[in-house]
Amino acid sequence: MDKNTLIGLILIGLILSVFTIYNKPSDQNKIEEKDKESSVIEMKDTNDNVSVESITNDTFKKDTINNRPKVKDSIITMENNKLIIDFNTMGGQISSVRLKEFETYKNYAKNDKNIEPLIFFNKGDASNGLILPMIDGSNLNTVDEIFNVKYFDNSTIVFELRKGEKQSIEFSYELKPNKYNLDYSITLNGFEDKLKSNDILFNWSASLRKTERSLSEQRRVSTICFKYKEEGFDWLNEMSDGDLDSEDKVDWISFKQSYFSSFINPKNEFDKAKFIINTYKENHPKEWTHLKDFSTTATINLSNLDNNTYSMDWFFGPNDYELLTSYNDGYDDVLNYGWGIFRWINIYAVQPIFNVLKSTGMGIGIAILILTLIIKFMLMPIQWKMYTSSAKMKILKPEIQAINEKYPDKSDAMKKQMETMSLYRESGASPLSGCIPMLIQMPILLAVFRFFPSTFDLRQKSFLWAEDLSSYDSIATIPNIPFYGDHISLFTLLMAITTLIYSHFNSSQMQQPSQPGMPNMKIIMYFFPIMMIFFFNNYSSGLSYYYFISTLTSILIMILIKKFFVDEDKIKLKMANRKANASINNKKGMKSKFQERLEKMQKAQQEAMMKRNRKK
Secondary structure, three states: OOHHHHHHHHHHHHHHHHHHHHHOOOOHHHHHHHHHHHHHHHHHHHHHHHHOOOOOOOOOOOOOOOOOOOOOOOEEEEEOOOEEEEEEOEOOEEEEEEEOOOOOHHHHOOOOOOOOOEEEEOOOOEEEEEEEEEOOOOEEEHHHOEOEEEEEOOOEEEEEEEEOOOEEEEEEEEEOOOOOEEEEEEEEEOOOOOEOOOEEEEEEEEEEEOOOOOHHHHHHOOEEEEEEOOOEEEEOOOOOOEEEEOOOOEEEEEEEOOOEEEEEEEOOOEOEEEEEEEOOOOOOOOOOOEEEEEEEEEEEEHHHOEOOEEEEEEEEEEOOHHHHHOOOOOHHHHOOOOOOHHHHHHHHHHHHHHHHHHHOOOOHHHHHHHHHHHHHHHOHHHHHHHHHHHHHHHHHHHHHHHHHHHOOOHHHHHHHHHHHHHHHHHHOOOHHHOHHHHHHHHHHHHHHHHHHHHOHHHOOOOEOOEOOOOOOOOOEEEEEEOOOEEEEOHHHHHHHHHHHHHHHHHHOOOOOOOOOOOOOHHHHHHHHHHHHHHHHOOOOHHHHHHHHHHHHHHHHHHHHHHHHHOOHHHHHHHHHHHHHHHHHHHHOOOOOHHHHHHHHHHHHHHHHHHHHHHHO
């Protein structure tokens, strides 16, 4: 192993190691221990909800202001077939949101067939309200105020806060049937001459709860996303704490985690907004139960009020591509399908094929298998081209070695290169002809790397020994190994083994580097599958399964091409005939443009060397 190969291996190892550290889930045993503590906290929250004064649908009807009952710090519940939402009279705000059709991984792993609604956030996790700058210099913060319930039925609740004889604030919430949406409107009455400015602040904050198997992986992809009115979609860095002041008017804001998101979408855009994300330090009470603290403060200009009312729409639901695209407002941009061409491939190629397969009712594991086969057979002409090119290079290997032995000195490097290029030209081979098809495949390879960990359809779908394709599969639990983890992923091992076999097939036809200082690519190709074991062990098993099937299919296609479609003897004969024709043309004085360029380059090099010798 030469120096450059060793340096290349070390650099690859360092890059993958750093990426693995960022992606490595936390110690599972420690998380489970903390989960026990969190379950106690959740039980306490539930008991708190029961202990407060209960309000039924019959308690409040359309009523006059005078005989309206006043209830302090009470929880009022509304639900449809999608959501269960608790409201608190303290602040007239949303207290908790539960999704009825989904459950956390912890409950899913019980395998008891009973769906316990997923808690998106619970009492004490979130708040929403207004901050009004009063003319006397004080600020009226609605979060600190007790609201009365003006109206309540199965789908609508109206909170009212009276300030003086003429001033009042109303928060109206309407839960849409069979939807993940909650209409939210703010009405200000009598504040025209009481406010210091025309700008009031809307504050929304939430601590989203852990819902998936790997807390660190879920935390790693959680962030605040938003859409500018002019510049479009943007987001805060997922990997660290941060804050940002908007540069433009804001169409909507989203608190996004791995598979669920909340959106606030005003009818008239926010004039500006500030976004803040805080992660939890060690020993924080929420360190093992919550993801991050999300907060946004948006500016509402009173000129945007319609009859003293400012309307917004809330969404609490899954990051399902078809669902998010149905809103026609760019909600699907929160899905991390990659950027540029990678996102284009996922949205316009991979996602449509996957949707068709899924619509047939087949299992997700089988759908991934068929999707993989479709993609591989679509790319079969490219693989054919790659194999044909490698076969030509294999045939030329003895002649290339002879050229290397003919010009061993560095001073003859130009002659060696020109003679090698002439050999490629005469035989119709090119070392780049195998690289270009590989480069064409790379965008698809990288696109699916983003697709499978992001698509909601893999969540809590089992296949073979993998109980959840959106998370890692585990066939054995082991003592924690640095950079590897505390479990063994079989799909990752199968992927690494097939990649190693595929590398062996390719390396048998790969040329050793003829240029001094070039790293040995064979060693790097064998080293890469070993690094994949460490990198993918904690990743989505659906992704590892895809790469395993994809590589296995590539091996089978390569064997079929070699055995039934590509005759190396015919290729060898064709190359020999081409070289013979080129030799005849040379004797007749007929030179190709390529040969003329080579001769000019050689002549220019000789003249340059002669000038240098004269100076000496």
